[in-house]
Amino acid sequence: MFAARLKADAARVETRLRAEIARYGDLPVVAAMDHACQGGKGLRGFLVMESARLHDIPEDQAILPACAIEAVHAYSLIHDDLPAMDDDDLRRGRPTVHVKWDEATAILAGDALQTLAFGLLADPALPPARAVALSHDMAQAAGAGGMVLGQALDIAAETAAAPLDLDQITALQAGKTGALIGWAACAGAVLAGTDATPLRSYAAALGLAFQIADDILDVEGCADKTGKRLRKDADAGKATFVSLLGLDGARARAAELVTQAEAALDPYGDRAQVLKEAARFAIARDR
């Protein structure tokens, strides 16, 4: 159920987002924006769509914040991949934007995707008070108190005297990936003007489980027969949940978080089955 819905939502969101981008014509910067919005798993957009379904929000409203969160995610990846940041040349199996075009185009494409995201949240199809709430929360989640804070902590960690401890790495993750996941999961409740606490708890546990699973995959990938996967973070001497908790400890912690995530959704009863499945998927997936 979850896998099929993720796939369907991701396709729908990507199609709409690309249509929004296509309005801007055919300059390289627009092609770069389009490139960056293709081929993702679409988890964040799915979370918006599913939390909207949970609150009986019409799909033509839900698709706007779903596209917005994927646009913010894409912008963050473009800038993250820049030579001055992580310097990655591959993303989703394709060349990164600054490799396929150039750095200036990558900077501008990321900038314009962030702008587009807030533009989508200001669409007249959304009730104004809900639109403002989504935009306000997005600014918290994406800005210097959220995602950018996480990125900045990550940069600071690289030159820190000692590796981060568990609290520090948890704070880093909460900003870097947790804040946007939280925004996405809460979007349906915000659109409905109702209490987002259960979804916020769900997303906090889900986001952390997701990051721990990432760290586990980073190590386990190396033991693969293919031997192709790089232990990028581990080899860079960065603290990870695995380096701090051990492989078994990290697995146990992730499982515990999934149980927490599922329990947080109890107020929604059976309607939350797909979101619960999403949490179980987080620790069972391949990369």
Add this chain to the structure above:
Amino acid sequence: MFAARLKADAARVETRLRAEIARYGDLPVVAAMDHACQGGKGLRGFLVMESARLHDIPEDQAILPACAIEAVHAYSLIHDDLPAMDDDDLRRGRPTVHVKWDEATAILAGDALQTLAFGLLADPALPPARAVALSHDMAQAAGAGGMVLGQALDIAAETAAAPLDLDQITALQAGKTGALIGWAACAGAVLAGTDATPLRSYAAALGLAFQIADDILDVEGCADKTGKRLRKDADAGKATFVSLLGLDGARARAAELVTQAEAALDPYGDRAQVLKEAARFAIARDR
């Protein structure tokens, strides 16, 4: 009158914007955001404040979009100054962000300033429908159909076979600087929920006059006794309004635009004196 009001508004807007930034703590990325929001002329923020006064909008509302536009302006300057873009090491007489910190911090500080701008527009102090309208228009002005478009056209011009013609350079300017100036001048009318057409016409003429004056200063600066100013654009072989119209032609065109800008404000009568003065200032200023 204009000079005193510009100074007072600029100081008030800068103080409030820096207070908003200070909430994010003391990481380097936050210090970089703060650095980039200091020492500007504050013309865009002033335009918001003055157009709000024209519509009897309370100052505690007007200050939010005024801070937002200065945050967007600051973000665009940080990213513009990056080595992959204009590669400037001085801005407002001080080292640029990537020189004082590093490129990664500059990218993130710019990103977070854009986020902050939209966050300010989603402040609960603004009526939701007005906040959404401001945010919607900001996304148009700052994104791939506005400022980023102008930047992208500027980049494309550098590798173009022929220098830009007058229509092309006008389109470039309309995006690169005109769109934000237009947003700022219209903000008061948008906050009042009233017709922004006169202010839009005013700003279109003002923005273009401002750019022509910039091009004139770029050339005339060279003839100064100091001889210190670089004819940066002219020497780079870029088309400018001066290269296309000649020095006298450019001066005449700028004067004509100022007359247009003033005439556009006639519906406001005497209340628009300060904005008219601002237009005259645009072509009389030093850099």
